[in-house]
Structures are given as structure tokens and as C-alpha cells.
Amino acid sequence: MNRPSSSPVKKDAPAIERQPIDGRKLAQDFPILKQKVRDKRLVYLDSAATSQKPFTVIDAMNEYYHTSNANVHRGLHMLAERATEIYECARTRASWFINAARPTEIVWTKNATEALNLVAHGWGRRHLKAGDEVVVSRLEHHSNLVPWHLLAKDKGVVVRGVELNADGTLRLEELEEFLKGGKVKLVALAHVSNVLGTINPIAEISKLVHAHGAILVVDGCQAAPHLPVNVRELGADFYAFSAHKMLGPTGLGVLYGRFDLLQQMDAFLGGGEMIEEVKLASSTYKDPPLRFEAGTPPIAETAGMTAALEYLGRLGMANVRAHEKELVTYALEKLKEVQGLKVFGPADPELRAGVVTFEFEHIHAHDVAQVLDSEGIAVRAGHHCTQPLHEWLGSPSTARASFYVYTHQEEIDLLAKGLLKVKKYFA
Amino acid sequence: MSDLDELYQEVIFDHSKKPRNCRKLEHPTCDAGGHNPLCGDHVHIYLDLDGETIKDVSFEGKGCAISTASASMMTGLLKGKTRDEAQKLIDGFIALVTDEKATAGDELGKLKVFSGVRKFPVRVKCASLAWRTAEAALKREAKEISTE
Numbered sequence: 323m324n325r326p327s328s329s330p331v332k333k334d335a336p337a338i339e340r341q342p343i344d345g346r347k348l349a350q351d352f353p354i355l356k357q358k359v360r361d362k363r364l365v366y367l368d369s370a371a372t373s374q375k376p377f378t379v380i381d382a383m384n385e386y387y388h389t390s391n392a393n394v395h396r397g398l399h400m401l402a403e404r405a406t407e408i409y410e411c412a413r414t415r416a417s418w419f420i421n422a423a424r425p426t427e428i429v430w431t432k433n434a435t436e437a438l439n440l441v442a443h444g445w446g447r448r449h450l451k452a453g454d455e456v457v458v459s460r461l462e463h464h465s466n467l468v469p470w471h472l473l474a475k476d477k478g479v480v481v482r483g484v485e486l487n488a489d490g491t492l493r494l495e496e497l498e499e500f501l502k503g504g505k506v507k508l509v510a511l512a513h514v515s516n517v518l519g520t521i522n523p524i525a526e527i528s529k530l531v532h533a534h535g536a537i538l539v540v541d542g543c544q545a546a547p548h549l550p551v552n553v554r555e556l557g558a559d560f561y562a563f564s565a566h567k568m569l570g571p572t573g574l575g576v577l578y579g580r581f582d583l584l585q586q587m588d589a590f591l592g593g594g595e596m597i598e599e600v601k602l603a604s605s606t607y608k609d610p611p612l613r614f615e616a617g618t619p620p621i622a623e624t625a626g627m628t629a630a631l632e633y634l635g636r637l638g639m640a641n642v643r644a645h646e647k648e649l650v651t652y653a654l655e656k657l658k659e660v661q662g663l664k665v666f667g668p669a670d671p672e673l674r675a676g677v678v679t680f681e682f683e684h685i686h687a688h689d690v691a692q693v694l695d696s697e698g699i700a701v702r703a704g705h706h707c708t709q710p711l712h713e714w715l716g717s718p719s720t721a722r723a724s725f726y727v728y729t730h731q732e733e734i735d736l737l738a739k740g741l742l743k744v745k746k747y748f749a
Numbered sequence: 750m751s752d753l754d755e756l757y758q759e760v761i762f763d764h765s766k767k768p769r770n771c772r773k774l775e776h777p778t779c780d781a782g783g784h785n786p787l788c789g790d791h792v793h794i795y796l797d798l799d800g801e802t803i804k805d806v807s808f809e810g811k812g813c814a815i816s817t818a819s820a821s822m823m824t825g826l827l828k829g830k831t832r833d834e835a836q837k838l839i840d841g842f843i844a845l846v847t848d849e850k851a852t853a854g855d856e857l858g859k860l861k862v863f864s865g866v867r868k869f870p871v872r873v874k875c876a877s878l879a880w881r882t883a884e885a886a887l888k889r890e891a892k893e894i895s896t897e
Contacts, residue, residue, distance in 0.1 A: 360752075685814075686790075686811075686812060686813035686814060686817075687788070687813075688788055688813035688815070688872070688875060689757075689813050689814045689815075692753070692756070692869070692872070693753065696751070696752070696753040703788065704787055704788045704789065705788065705789040709789060712789060718788065718789035718790055718791070718811065719788045719789050719790065747757070748762075748814070
């Protein structure tokens with residue numbers, strides 16, 4: 323009862339290969355996209371911040387509260403059994419989605435930030451000591467920097483950052499130099515940059531990292547929703563991502579960890595659910611993943627996550643990637659029509675995901691986003707939680723358009739048109 | 750007038766494109782840095798006080814049209830005011846951009862155009878950054894005085 327069950331969940335039939343995605347058609351599945359904002363049809367280009375949710379995800383969560391709500395892993399009654407099954411089936415599905423060896427390698431967290439903090443706290447605090455090195459990179463999101471900074475402060479661990487080539491790709495030779503120093507115990511890198519869209523060669527990097535006896539932690543927030551991810555082929559020891567960026571609900575994140583590594587980790591939060599036995603002055607803890615899931619977890623959210631993973635499974639992640647590559651190729655060409663607009667990141671669509679970050683030299687990103695908003699176009703403006711990267715870009719803030727399965731070419735045309743209005747407005 | 754045009758009025762365009770008093774004071778009596786964590790923008794305010802009177806005031810920094818125009822127009826308004834008068838203007842301006850019911854007094858002059866930001870809650874911080882920073886700079890001076 324207390325262990326994750328081997329769930330009766332059925333695997334999807336493999337998605338038909340190379341089935342093109344029609345973003346305009348898929349947008350019909352997303353109720354929120356049907357509305358108007360500021361009297362204009364909503365053009366949602368902020369999926370890298372959070373994705374919108376299809377009917378099936380919203381309905382699954384609704385259905386859970388209508389029919390199955392109970393607490394998991396504790397109660398012998400029918401509803402508790404149902405809730406536990408929903409919770410554990412989602413875990414199994416998540417393990418398939420990234421090809422983990424077993425469902426028990428999936429830890430549910432609040433979000434990807436918590437997942438990364440869990441590694442820093444549970445693995446880092448136990449296994450790292452003063453003088454050991456943790457390597458990050460210039461393009462990391464703050465959530466893959468600050469947990470390591472906290473560890474550095476607490477344990478005297480040294481954090482080193484890999485710089486970028488001019489095109490926004492990682493300087494792998496620098497990573498190798500760091501590793502050769504012999505002090506690096508852990509490397510923490512994004513799979514895909516949330517600003518430049520750079521797709522880092524994780525499979526190649528993991529070989530390098532492992533050859534030097536270190537472990538590789540991957541922030542997969544911007545990759546898992548957009549590319550086929552196979553953690554075992556990638557050689558990731560830990561892989562973090564969040565449900566809300568992949569059509570699922572907020573409040574649910576995933577930490578994949580190789581089981582032997584999860585076993586070597588200390589608990590992060592203590593409380594109910596994660597214990598084996600509690601005495602007045604001491605306690606023993608469960609095996610992973612439940613050891614890391616203290617307290618009542620998000621349960622309805624796992625029902626939503628199952629629906630999201632099913633939706634993506636039906637589309638096929640290779641098709642999702644092909645769709646976004648097509649969109650980003652189109653966007654890079656189309657935005658050339660907007661004179662004076664500087665677009666950041668790799669020029670080769672093969673090396674980048676569906677993220678396009680840009681700026682006008684004399685117009686601040688906030689003003690760009692404000693005028694686009696008046697046209698119903700939602701983009702993000704600011705430093706996107708990547709201040710070290712913005713220091714490198716030489717700009718405190720930029721504007722970013724990001725795409726997903728429901729994005730279509732016409733919306734990129736509207737973005738280009740909107741940017742021409744921005745230029746005219748501030749001319 | 751559209752919400753957008755109400756936000757970006759002519760005078761705001763003018764000051765954002767040609768900011769006044771945008772320089773560093775060589776020997777300020779007090780100064781302070783301000784930072785908007787939302788967008789990473791920084792502003793620095795320099796004050797030169799002669800007794801209780803603000804003899805000169807300037808700013809440095811890079812921000813959006815709203816924050817730049819706000820800083821530029823603020824420096825023009827604060828010059829020649831006493832510390833107390835300046836604090837009243839700061840309070841008045843913050844009320845203008847945050848409080849629907851605020852009735853801006855004439856003392857804010859052209860700065861009344863900033864009431865347009867009320868419709869855009871995220872931009873309130875852009876408009877108020879320079880003012881909050883000036884307030885911090887003024888308080889820093891007061892603190893120095895009180896410790897003497």
C-alpha cells in the first residue's frame with residue numbers, strides 16, 4: 323500500500339511518424355486561446371513561461387475532484403485507492419515519457435525549481451565538501467544557479483561557470499578544462515536555454531562528465547515539453563522538468579534521478595508520507611521516491627499531468643520538435659523584415675528550440691511588450707531569470723516570443739506586424 | 750484616447766527620448782541606487798543639498814520609456830525644493846500612480862500624465878523606481894545628519 327504500485331496504465335500506441343502538426347487546428351483544443359484580449363484575438367507567444375492547457379487536462383483535474391478525491395497512500399477505502407492509482411499511474415507515465423528505467427526514478431515535486439533544489443540539498447549537501455567544484459554555465463536560469471550558490475555558501479563548494487561561444491552555444495572545451503582540474507563533482511546544465519533556445523549536446527556532455535567521474539544534472543524545463551527526451555540515451559543522472567510548461571497544471575514538477583543516486587540522497591522535507599517508522603526522538607525513511615514526497619502531494623495535478631502526457635504522446639514528440647523547428651525557421655526569416663531588430667541565439671534552427679529573443683537598440687523590452695500587448699500579442703519582457711546571460715548579451719532586459727504545439731505561422735506574421743508598429747510608435 | 754496612448758503621452762515620449770539631468774553629479778551630498786528586479790533595470794539618483802534645499806539633482810541609468818521619462822521629469826521638479834517639499838512630492842507621485850482615488854495636486858504639474866500607468870499594474874514599478882530611489886537618497890542624508 324505504501325509503495326508505488328506497478329500500475330495498470332496502458333502504453334500509448336506509438337505516434338505515427340512524421341505526422342505534421344497543424345497548430346491552428348490544435349489551438350481549438352485550448353479554450354483559453356479562443357478569447358480576445360484588448361479587443362484583439364489573443365496571440366499567445368509566452369509558452370516558455372507557461373504553456374496553455376487543453377480541454378483534456380482541465381477535464382481530467384475536474385473529473386478527479388468529482389469522482390476520486392482522497393489522500394494518497396494512506397486510507398484503505400475505495401476513493402483512497404483510486405486517488406493512489408491516479409497518482410502512481412501518472413508517475414509510470416512520466417517515467418515512460420523520458421524513458422527512465424523504472425517509475426521509482428520519478429520524484430514528484432512542486433516544480434522544476436524544487437527538483438533542482440532537491441538535488442542540491444539531498445545529494446549535494448551529503449556528498450560535496452569544501453573545495454569540490456560544481457560547474458554551471460552562463461546560460462542557466464536562476465533556478466539552476468541559486469541552489470548551487472546556496473550550497474557554496476553552506477559547504478564551501480566552488481561554483482564555476484562555462485562561458486558561451488559568440489553564437490550562444492556552450493564552450494565545451496572550457497567545460498573539459500574544468501573537468502581536467504579533477505575537482506569537479508557535479509555539472510548542472512540546461513538542456514535548452516530559455517532565452518537563446520540553444521539545444522545543448524547533453525549526450526556528448528554526459529560522456530565527458532562521466533569520464534571525469536562527475537555526475538550530470540540537467541535542467542530540462544525547456545526541453546521535455548518540446549523534444550523527444552530519453553534520459554538514458556542522454557546519460558543524465560538527474561533530469562528536472564515541470565508539468566505546467568508541457569500542457570499540464572502548475573504546482574507539479576518532476577525530478578528524474580538514477581535510482582542508485584536517489585538512494586544515496588537525504589530527505590529534503592520531513593513529515594508524513596516519507597517515513598518508515600517514527601519514534602519520539604528519531605525516525606527512519608522510505609525508499610525513493612516517496613522519501614522525497616513528504617506531506618500531501620499535488621494529486622489532482624498528477625491526473626492533469628497524465629492527460630498532458632497522453633496528449634503529447636498522441637502527437638509524438640518528434641512531430642512536436644519538427645513543428646517547432648519549422649516555426650522557428652520561419653520566425654528567424656520573417657523577423658529579418660523588421661529592420662533594426664536584433665535576434666539573439668544560434669542562427670541554425672537545428673541547434674535551437676522554439677524560442678526567439680530579440681531587442682531594438684533604442685526601445686526598451688518593456689515598451690516593446692506593452693505595444694505588442696495592445697495588439698493582443700503576449701510575449702515576455704525582462705531578464706527571464708537569466709541575469710548572467712543578460713550581462714553577456716549586454717542588455718538588462720530583452721523580449722522573448724516562444725512557441726508550442728498550438729502556435730501557427732500566421733501568429734508569427736502578426737508578431738512581425740506588431741514589431742513594425744512598435745518601431746513606428748517609438749520612432 | 751486608447752489605453753496605450755494614455756500611457757505613452759507626448760511629454761513622456763519627449764523626456765524618454767531626450768532625458769534631462771541625465772548625468773552623474775561629481776560631488777553629491779547623497780545618492781542612492783535603485784533596481785527593478787522584474788526587468789533588471791537600474792537607476793542612480795544624485796542629490797546636491799545646500800542645507801535643506803536641493804540645489805541640484807540628476808540621474809543615471811537605462812530603463813524603459815516610462816522609467817526614463819519619470820526620472821527625467823522628477824529631477825526637473827525636485828530641483829530647488831526643500832527636503833520636506835520633495836518628500837511631499839514623492840508621496841503625491843506614488844499616490845498618483847497607485848491610487849485610483851488620488852487627485853493629483855497642481856504641484857505635480859505635467860507629471861500628472863503618469864496617472865495612465867494605473868491601468869497597467871506592472872508598469873507602476875517602472876514609473877515609481879526613480880522616486881523611491883530619490884526617497885532613499887534623501888533618507889540616507891537624514892540618517893547621516895542624525896548620527897552627527
